[in-house]
Amino acid sequence: MKVNLTEDAIGKRLDQYLVQIIEDTSRTDVQNRIKEGLITVNGNIVKPNYKIRADDIIESEERELIDSEIKPENLNLDIIYEDDDVAVVYKPKGMVVHPAAGHNSGTFVNGLMYQLETLSGINGELRPGIVHRIDKDTSGLLMVAKNDVAHRDLSEQLQNKTVDRKYVALVHGIIPHNKGTIDAPIGRNPKERQEMAVVDNGKDAITHFNVIERFDDYTLVECILETGRTHQIRVHMNYIGYPIVGDPKYGQKTTFKTNGQLLHAGTVGFIHPTTKEHLVFKSDLPVEFTEVLNELR
Structure with a gap:
């Protein structure tokens, strides 16, 4: 992924600038990724203290987590609805949706992998079943795809703006x-x-x-x-x-x-990918709210 430079980037240390623009990361993680060659400048591996120039081309790759790092965990997720194709699951406040550098456990995906037998694979091994997201500190309902056919259908509904959210x-x-x-x-x-x-x-x-x-x-x-x-x-x-x-x-x-x-996220509604029935699900406000x-x- 090419990093788009803003005017204030010129002259800054590479690690200091990147930690400001890459979500869910730390300076240590950025420095390690630079050293590993996951972040390059003009195709070259540089040091974290490299000073950015106006014509630099900075590229950043995500660190791929190996399968063994994403482990099913019993997080007692509240499954509101489930059939062979889809599930609707409640994500509590404070829970990250999917694993990323810095948080490989305790995520919504870790819980899904424990409680659901199958999940779609379209979004890659880090985001199985994930069709859409809500922020870490937002609570509520998420649609989950249990196979790739359902995933494509639900994604299309999102693109067509026909999902009730x-x-x-x-x-x-x-x-x-x-x-x-x-x-x-x-x-x-x-x-x-x-x-x-x-x-x-x-x-x-x-x-x-x-x-x-x-x-x-x-x-x-x-x-x-x-x-x-x-x-x-x-x-x-x-x-x-x-x-x-x-x-x-x-x-x-x-x-x-x-x-x-x-x-x-109190309400989610969609057309079931197989039965074509319009389904609507609601959840109560959390106690804190x-x-x-x-x-x-």
């Missing part, structure tokens, strides 16, 4: 209107490469929202995804001035103990 979020501020649509492109934040932002050259991103309940200084909303960009709801709600409570990247300081953003709402009420 509804989230519940608590945001700062009182939204005066009952519903709205945010249509604003999302891409990497040029000033902070580990964040996403609304940018002119970003990918199309559309979020619809409905107000559920208003409190003093807060609003509970239902957000409906039309597209599925990284951090989409978090970025969009912040963009219109109502950031999600507890969001460490895009939010404001809060006195509530939230351990991350109060955002819950409910306790905050009770305190506000």
Whole structure:
């Protein structure tokens, strides 16, 4: 993968710059990858303290985990629905969806491998069965493909925007209107490469929202995804001035103990790949989220 250089990259140490723009990594991991030749400059292996130049071509490869490193683990995942083709599974808050450098265990995939006999292989050995993702600190429902035919079908439904994905979020501020649509492109934040932002050259991103309940200084909303960009709801709600409570990247300081953003993927609906039946699944808000709402009420 070619690394796109921003103007502030020139003259910086290679390891310092890359740790800012590569997600889920550390400086030690970046330095090790440079030494192993997984990260190269102009096709050459360089030292971590290499100073970046304007015309450098930097390429980064993911470190492939070997099969033995991805082990099934009994994480007691809550399987809401399962048949021969698909499953709908609840991902708790604080759990990473799939293994990557730095966290090879305790992920949603580790749990799936223990509890489901078969998983699709289209997304590679690190993401078996994974059709779509939600952030580590977002709780809620995920569709899981148990074979490649189902995976292709569900992926196509996502591309065609026919999958129902509804989230519940608590945001700062009182939204005066009952519903709205945010249509604003999302891409990497040029000033902070580990964040996403609304940018002119970003990918199309559309979020619809409905107000559920208003409190003093807060609003509970239902957000409906039309597209599925990284951090989409978090970025969009912040963009219109109502950031999600507890969001460490895009939010404001809060006195509530939230351990991350109060955002819950409460509803997922899709056409079953084989039976063609329209299925809809819902899950309750996690206890932590409910306790905050009770305190506000």
